Amino acid sequence: MDHRLSEEYESLRATVEEFAHDVVAPKIGAFYEREEFPYEIVAQMGRMGLFGLPFPEEYGGMGGDYFALCLALEELARVDSSVAITLEAGVSLGAMPVYRFGTEEQKREWLPKLCSGEMLGAFGLTEPGGGSDAGATRTTAVLDGEEWVINGSKAFITNSGTDITGLITVTAVTGLKPDGRKEISTVMIPAGTPGLTVAPKYSKVGWNASDTRELSFADVRVPAANLLGERGRGYxxxxxxxxxxxxxxxxxxxxxxxxxxxxxxxxxxxxxxxxxxxxxxxxxxxxxxxxxxxxxxxxxxxxxxxxxxxxxxxxxxxxxxxxxxxxxxxxxxxxxxxxxxxxxxxxxxxxxxxxxxxxxxxxxxxxxxxxxxxxxxxxxxxxx
Ligand SMILES: Cc1cc2nc3c(=O)[nH]c(=O)nc-3n(C[C@H](O)[C@H](O)[C@H](O)COP(=O)(O)OP(=O)(O)OC[C@H]3O[C@@H](n4cnc5c(N)ncnc54)[C@H](O)[C@@H]3O)c2cc1C
CATH class of the missing domain: 1.20.140.10 (Butyryl-CoA Dehydrogenase, subunit A, domain 3)
Structure with a gap:
């Protein structure tokens, strides 16, 4: 039973601590006041490998684990939470579902870009009508030939409207189960897909240098192969x-x-x-x-x-x-x-x-x- 950090973990922690102190601390206040996303700081985090921390090297990751990500988040948040939540949402909500539930092809297509930090991923679960009761999802995805047609909306989605947002994964109702309950699945929507509207950023109490948006989907069409994980396993x-x-x-x-x-x-x-x-x-x-x-x-x-x-x-x-x-x-x-x-x-x-x-x-x-x-x-x- 030992809670002290190994040499590798300590070295990562110290590197992120130094970055947070030397790079983030002097600059972030101005971005926060302007409610502006700090692209250059995020790019530096990408070059340091922070977005790839818990993923294998074969997908462009650093070959670390989830705890390594947590250590980086703690050190960033000691100084600023906007950059920390950008990393948290990018990795744990944006890229991790692709790694955990994606096909080999999906992983090869998306993970290298998400791990490098050149592209950000977002995960849309919450809807304007409610977040805690996630089973009450109203957004629908209907299979029409070889395409999913998505309609509905999502609220408060982190990283969903930046210039480098590339992938938005959403939960949607894809049918009814034999017992009459909703069948919820997860579908990947590339940024810029016609029918996807990204609202202007919210005016927030905090996390002001991070990106949070409402999204709406009007007959958004993506290939059937954009289903992430098994149909009906989204919940x-x-x-x-x-x-x-x-x-x-x-x-x-x-x-x-x-x-x-x-x-x-x-x-x-x-x-x-x-x-x-x-x-x-x-x-x-x-x-x-x-x-x-x-x-x-x-x-x-x-x-x-x-x-x-x-x-x-x-x-x-x-x-x-x-x-x-x-x-x-x-x-x-x-x-x-x-x-x-x-x-x-x-x-x-x-x-x-x-x-x-x-x-x-x-x-x-x-x-x-x-x-x-x-x-x-x-x-x-x-x-x-
Ligand atoms: C800045 C920001 C970023 C976010 N980023 C994302 C994101 O990237 N992706 C995403 O999907 N979501 C995101 N969210 C949404 C967030 O996860 C939800 O706001 C949260 O889950 C609560 O949902 P809600 O706001 O709909 O509140 P509600 O579910 O409407 O709850 C309102 C209140 O009722 C309480 N309540 C509800 N049900 C019960 C119950 N059964 N018993 C007792 N109390 C109950 C809640 O605890 C809460 O206090 C973000 C939100 C914010 C503000």
Missing amino acids: ANFLRTLDEGRIAIAALSTGLAQGCVDESVKYAHERTAFGHPIGTNQAIQFKLADMRLRAHTSRLAYYDAASRMLLGEPFKAEAAMAKLYSSESAVTNAREATQIHGGYGFMNEFPVARMWRDSKILEIGEGTSEVQRMLIARDMGLPA
């Missing part, structure tokens, strides 16, 4: 995708929680009040101790969920607990960090203000806190 496949994605969001949340500690400890040394650094006050020290405790416990929770996943053991409840705990910790740490910074914590030029704005979505995206509690309760045998 099961995206549940697997989300289980893994929750570990990644837990890593991202841990990074934000830790970033709040880093910034607040620095500020507690620098800022003086009543003739002393504010960090000499026990009230501030106790806040910082509790913040570090939350970041540390969040990290252990996602390490545990990731190691179970990599060992091929059940990890659904552990992923839900890691996501729930770390996202709520991120929100609490962001609130406390802002408090420690006083009025400056409310000024956008201070990283903790960005962290505060970026933290709330962590309790919502890839399954709300209520959904995580439902999953944990079900794992204890309580009825659905």
Whole structure:
């Protein structure tokens, strides 16, 4: 039982930490304020191999694993969550379903471009009518000869409208099962397909340098071969995708929680009040101790969920607990960090203000806190 990082993992962590500190930190605030997607930073992340971290080299990946991705996400989110969510969604929602459920041909066609970061993938599950109840999907895909014809819409889809978005995978109803329930499948739509409308980007509270759009489909036609995974397995496949994605969001949340500690400890040394650094006050020290405790416990929770996943053991409840705990910790740490910074914590030029704005979505995206509690309760045998 050892939670210390191996040499390879530590080397990756340190490389991403340096990149986040030297490249992302000085530039990202301006992109955030302009609500602009940081293409050059994302391109650099691509050249570093971050988008290919958990994929085999034969598909253009780095030959690492999902935990390596999580370590990179934690280090990025210590500094900025917009770039971290761009990587998270690009890998875990965009490319991973192709790797897990795609045919050999689909993997060879899409993964090298997605792994290089030259192209971004998106995954559209949520619809304007609801996200938590994913089985209530209304978007349809009807087979017409050798083509799927897709109609409907998706809401809040990350990475779906950038200049480098190449692939949008969506869940759609492809028929009814013998028991009368919806048959849900997953279909790949290349960006630019006629009938696909990408709305202007949302005005958001946070993640302002990341891309989030509403999509609509009006008789969008793609080849029958664009079905991803077995017909009717779309629901099961995206549940697997989300289980893994929750570990990644837990890593991202841990990074934000830790970033709040880093910034607040620095500020507690620098800022003086009543003739002393504010960090000499026990009230501030106790806040910082509790913040570090939350970041540390969040990290252990996602390490545990990731190691179970990599060992091929059940990890659904552990992923839900890691996501729930770390996202709520991120929100609490962001609130406390802002408090420690006083009025400056409310000024956008201070990283903790960005962290505060970026933290709330962590309790919502890839399954709300209520959904995580439902999953944990079900794992204890309580009825659905
Ligand atoms: C910035 C951003 C990026 C996103 N990126 C993506 C993406 O890339 N792809 C994608 O598919 N989606 C994405 N989402 C959507 C996100 O996953 C959903 O917003 C989330 O799953 C919640 O769905 P909803 O917004 O429809 O809320 P709803 O499902 O309408 O829920 C509303 C409230 O009711 C609660 N609730 C619902 N059912 C129950 C219940 N049975 N018991 C108790 N409480 C319940 C919820 O917890 C929540 O508090 C993104 C969202 C945002 C804001």
